[in-house]
Amino acid sequence: MNASASALPPSALNSANEALTLRLPSSLQLKQQLPLSNGLNQQVALHRQAVRAILNGEDSRLLVIVGPCSIHDPQSALEYASKLALLAKDVSNEMLLVMRAYVEKPRTTVGWKGLAYDPHLDGTDDMAAGLTLSRELMLEMLRLGLPVATELLQPMAASYFDDLLSWVAVGARTTESQIHREMASGLSMPVGFKNGTDGGAAIAVDAMRSAAHPHRHFGVDSQGHPAIIQTAGNPDTHLVLRGGHHGPNYDRDSLTKINAELNRLKIPTRIMVDCSHANSGKDPLRQPAVFNDVLEQRLRGDHSLIGMMLESHLFEGCQPLSAPLRYGVSVTDGCLGFGATEQLLTTAAQRLRQVRS
Template sequence: MNSSVSALPLSSLNCANEALTVRLPSSLQLKQQLPLSTALSQQVTAHRQAVRAILNGEDQRLLVVVGPCSIHDPQSALEYASQLAGLANDVSSEMLLVMRAYIEKPRTTVGWKGLAYDPHLDGSDDMAAGLNLSRELMLEMIRLGLPIATELLQPMAAHYFDDLLSWVAIGARTTESQIHREMASGLNLPVGFKNGTDGGAAVAVDAMRSAAHAHRHFGVDSQGHPAIIQTPGNPDTHLVLRGGHHGPNYDETSVASINAELKRVKIPSRMMVDCSHANSGKDPLRQPAVFNDVLEQRLRGDHSLIGMMLESHLFEGCQPLSASLRYGVSITDGCLGFEATERLLLDAARRLASHR
């Protein structure tokens, strides 16, 4: 992979309290440098339609968004993607697997912010190289036949990748943000809003209602100029349950309560359960237990549970960012290893098939 689109320094200001400004390529420039072919564009469109069909109940398969918490090493990410593509074919009758291609990492305070921000893992924050590398990596995953997903954290970064994605998450910290709701209203693809960090669904329900409406808002056009953006509204949103400060919210009672609220405000009852985060007590090895509990609810007839999310990498666990990293192990949240992920999904596919 190369990083041929480089940043252009504008000015280095002398005052210590003034910001250093560095010009990045526009999203149009990067898309021209690393274009999506017509064939792959049609593939992305088909994948988006497949996700929509699951959301609308037209496709009874389970939607599973699975992959590393965040990508830090392109080589291990592509190895994971290659293995996932094979597994996706094996379970395709019962599940649609979408790979997590998360290149931004939300932070409560400070820390490594993701591949798009710091691709060299050294604090140099070479974002031009990060954007280039991230787009190139996503294109390679799409060439493997995979639909891909990411969490859109920085709205300005979204334009560099919006043509490649089949599903998008808006995180627990940003679901309440008007800016992210406006952004989601203009995305031509399905969006999952996570419940707030307190575990309540009200913020995400409000976000879905907001994103369904047209908006005019401040933004940046494809050439990098400030612009008024007019959005059409996005009908393809849903709720992602990720638990909260008081514990999980995937249990049958919580799901029934949230379903009742969705029906009260006349929003389609469709939910994905994030098997990580507070739902697993931040223990990645508890994800299969969460997954199987939700699967049982679905097998008992609750088809508002349209999918699950798993944090998974080549090998289980996590490691701190250092000069000597273990290959295929997350440097952010802990992950389930691929072998355990494969066993879990193959078993789930057999159980789903037996209940047809």
């Protein structure tokens, strides 16, 4: 199915005030069309368990979610993934590198919503093609041996690739949403909740508590029918600090306060720092400074710091979504180039190796 919203038949519009509709394939149909092999299914299970082991302190490696702010070009995304797969092997004793494969983008007002929504980058919003392309890309990344991560923004889209993911983010704008907390409670992989845009952790902490409990909620089953979804609760959640309106929140004082609150509520103290967004002042070239500061705190004994997140593409910076596009450059937030990313992670791995030896 490859139709776009612009190709809707007149019958799809009943009146000027009603929404246009176009039926999508069910998640079951897409999973049957692009199945996960037994071998890759076992690989995903092992990657999920590896992430859980880091969260639970059973694995001393650093968890690093790294990759483009968003994927807009399959070719450059797979080239990046190929490079990352080689780097992941080199640092595998010190770090677990997880490919950031973000195919949905939250918007404050309007703008490009991501590969799953508008894969042709032309406003036609061919979501059927977008979901197919997103699943194809994630499968290719798995074949390279990489764990895959994404931000789940639209709960109805989650079921199209939830079986491929080893880690999931719930973003700052949606952490407060009951719908996303219910969704997270039924996911089979670890979930990181980002702090709210105000920089405070209270909303994310509430989300973690909610997601840990069972829920019954409205949803859609694998065949596309409305359903009551019953979840078991997700014990594998953690906090992601991304800063806020008043600046960064990865400093020692902020972490001390947040850990005290987590301890008070008897929530495991496991924190990931997003080195981008407000923590870097939205300057992608400041991400290494944030990363190294957090690494230093971890090396000094703060074991609540289980990982970091980096926005990284083949080449640094960002560009407007207009032709001609530069290859391997982000069309959303600015990214660190792969060369600088490789140097940063290789040096960090060396420091971690020295501490362990």
